[in-house]
Amino acid sequence: MKKINKVISLCLLIIMLTNTAAFGEIDINQNISAALLGDLETGEILYEYNINEQLAMASISKLMTYLVMMDAVSDGTVSLDDDVVISGHAAATEGSEFGLLSGETVKLNMLVKGMLVVSGNDCATAIAEYIGKTEDNFISMMNEKASELGLLSASFINPHGFPVSDEETGQNHMSASDIYKLSRHILTKYPELLEVTKLKELVIPERNFSKAATNPILDIVEGTDGLKTGYTDKAGICLVSTMPVTGQGQDFRIIGIIMGAQTYDDRLNKTKELLEYGKNNFTYNRLADKTQIIDQVYINNSKDGKVDVYPVSDYNKLIKNDDIISVKISYNDTVRAPLKLGDKIGTISILLNDEEIDQVDAIVNKDIEKANIFVRIFRFFSNLFS
Numbered sequence: 001m002k003k004i005n006k007v008i009s010l011c012l013l014i015i016m017l018t019n020t021a022a023f024g025e026i027d028i029n030q031n032i033s034a035a036l037l038g039d040l041e042t043g044e045i046l047y048e049y050n051i052n053e054q055l056a057m058a059s060i061s062k063l064m065t066y067l068v069m070m071d072a073v074s075d076g077t078v079s080l081d082d083d084v085v086i087s088g089h090a091a092a093t094e095g096s097e098f099g100l101l102s103g104e105t106v107k108l109n110m111l112v113k114g115m116l117v118v119s120g121n122d123c124a125t126a127i128a129e130y131i132g133k134t135e136d137n138f139i140s141m142m143n144e145k146a147s148e149l150g151l152l153s154a155s156f157i158n159p160h161g162f163p164v165s166d167e168e169t170g171q172n173h174m175s176a177s178d179i180y181k182l183s184r185h186i187l188t189k190y191p192e193l194l195e196v197t198k199l200k201e202l203v204i205p206e207r208n209f210s211k212a213a214t215n216p217i218l219d220i221v222e223g224t225d226g227l228k229t230g231y232t233d234k235a236g237i238c239l240v241s242t243m244p245v246t247g248q249g250q251d252f253r254i255i256g257i258i259m260g261a262q263t264y265d266d267r268l269n270k271t272k273e274l275l276e277y278g279k280n281n282f283t284y285n286r287l288a289d290k291t292q293i294i295d296q297v298y299i300n301n302s303k304d305g306k307v308d309v310y311p312v313s314d315y316n317k318l319i320k321n322d323d324i325i326s327v328k329i330s331y332n333d334t335v336r337a338p339l340k341l342g343d344k345i346g347t348i349s350i351l352l353n354d355e356e357i358d359q360v361d362a363i364v365n366k367d368i369e370k371a372n373i374f375v376r377i378f379r380f381f382s383n384l385f386s
Contacts, residue, residue, distance in 0.1 A: 026277045028270040033236055033260025034176035037274050039284075039318050040184055040242070040253040046278055046318060051180075054153040055259050056171040058230030059096070059119050060238055061161035063182055064142050064154075065127060066116065069108075070190045071145070072131050080109040082130070089135070090126040095162035097122045099209065110204070115160075116193075117202040119214045119229060124160035135159065149185055151178040163232050171234050176257050183227060183240055183255050194242075197226035216268050217241050221275050227255070236260030237267045245279050252318065254278040281321055287350055288315035288327070288360050294348065295329055295362070302337035303369040311348055312361040319352075326351045329362055339368035 028035055029049040037047040045051070072078045088102040098120030100106065108130065114123035125135060132138025139156055146154035153175035157164060164170035174182070186193060200218045203210045214229040216239075223243045230238035241256040256274040261267035288294065288311035295309040309329070319325060331346035339345070346362035 024281070026273055028258075028273055031262050031266060032258060032270065034257070035259070035270065035274065036176045036180050036255075036257040037278050038180050038184075038255050040187055040255055042316055042318065043184060044318050045177075045180070046254070046282060046320075047274060048176075051177040052153070052175050054155075054173045054175050056163070056168075056232060056235035057174045057179065057259075058161040058172070058232040058235035058238055059121075060174070060179060060228050060230040060235075060240055061156060061159065061172040062115050062119070062124055063179075063186060063228050063240070064145065064156065065124050065138075065159040066112065066193065067182070067186050067190070068138065068141050068145055069112070069127050069131050070186075070193075074190075078108065078131065080107070080112070082108045084108050084111060084126055084130045086122075086126050087129055090122055090129055093122040093125040093160065093162070095121040095160065096214075099207075100126060113196055113199070113202055116196050116228065117199050117213045118211045121160040121162050125158075128159035146174075146178075146182075149181065151182060153178045154182075161230060161232070161235075163234060166234065171232070176259055179240060179257055179259075180255060183242070183257075187227075187242065187253070187255075193227075194225045197228070198224075215239070215241075216264070217271050217275070220268060221272055224275065236262060237264055239267050239271050241271050241275060243275055243279070245282075245284075250284050252284040282318045283321065284316065285319050285325070286314060286316050287325065288313070288348060290314050294327070297331060297335070297345070299335055299337055299339075299368065301371055302339075303371045305371075307339075307364055307368055309345065309362050310365045312342070312344070312363045315350060315358065315360050317350070324353050326354075331362070337368045337370040339364050341366050343368075 033055050034051055035049040036051050038045045073080055083105045086100045086102060086104050091100045091102040096119045098114035098118060100122040111123040111127050114120040128135045128138035132141055138159055142156040155173045161172045199213055201212050217224045224241055226242045227240040238259045244253045256271055258267050258271050290311050290313050293308045294311055296306050297309055298305060299307050328349040329346055335345045342363050344361045344363050348360040348362050349356050350358045
């Protein structure tokens with residue numbers, strides 16, 4: 001079989017079929033430290049500004065505290081129903097508070113809500129002491145987890161993000177890109193987090209406690225269900241947000257990050273613009289489906305003659321509405337039977353606006369037998385006189 005290139009147009013123009021007009025391009029870079037919009041499943045970054053600089057992260061730190069705690073829950077070390085005795089040190093934690101009292105007993109799941117919904121620093125300290133036995137040991141666990149996940153910009157000195165001093169060494173740090181990676185990891189591994197972070201208010205009658213969530217986007221953009229706010233003088237006003245995008249055949253989740261805004265209104269407005277940009281300007285597309293035939297190719301010496309071609313794996317991507325997508329299949333110089341299930345016979349190139357962005361192997365999904373001598377002779381003469 002001679003080398004053949006085929007171009008299969010998947011979608012020449014992808015148009016979002018909604019009643020909401022697309023925003024086109026946005027620019028929200030002014031008066032903030034960093035911004036990022038990305039897709040949960042694929043890890044694609046849809047908008048970025050200064051995403052690799054290590055920044056003070058304030059209470060965004062509590063996402064890592066949650067992750068380390070949930071890993072302990074997952075491996076059976078602790079349970080969310082456990083009773084936690086509050087130390088004097090935890091009760092005296094500075095900054096935003098849930099109102100813990102020294103010596104009282106509180107369920108671990110209640111501490112989680114106090115930490116994530118109303119950003120209680122005292123709850124973060126109590127969780128750290130319970131999981132790590134000491135706060136210092138838990139901080140080591142946070143830094144070890146960051147290293148394990150490849151979050152090279154991460155540095156933790158406490159479980160809540162309240163600054164020890166105004167110096168750089170007195171802050172917890174992480175870049176926007178690493179906060180995105182951390183958020184993706186948590187939402188993929190522990191999606192139940194959203195059952196907590198979607199709460200607009202934390203009400204606990206037995207404590208005579210009622211307080212609005214610190215996350216303002218929950219009331220502004222319909223469908224948002226997380227994730228975490230943060231503020232210190234050094235970090236500025238920060239927000240990690242998330243929402244699902246569903247309907248019109250779409251089902252994906254976006255994550256937005258604003259770091260270092262100078263006013264609460266600016267943080268809110270830019271988060272809203274970021275999320276709506278993702279919702280209204282992108283569609284989720286499966287460009288290669290390993291269960292679907294992508295092409296048929298004629299292999300002269302095979303028993304069947306025509307052979308079905310499949311991608312070796314699925315390939316999914318968020319596509320901007322006016323992008324042009326095509327798929328090119330290049331077959332190997334020599335493709336001859338016999339072939340085994342899974343054998344590579346070519347390469348599927350994914351092109352975005354005529355530029356290759358990725359490749360997927362083209363394979364056969366069954367054993368391809370060699371034709372017997374009589375079939376091959378017949379085909380030879382048929383081709384000769386055709």
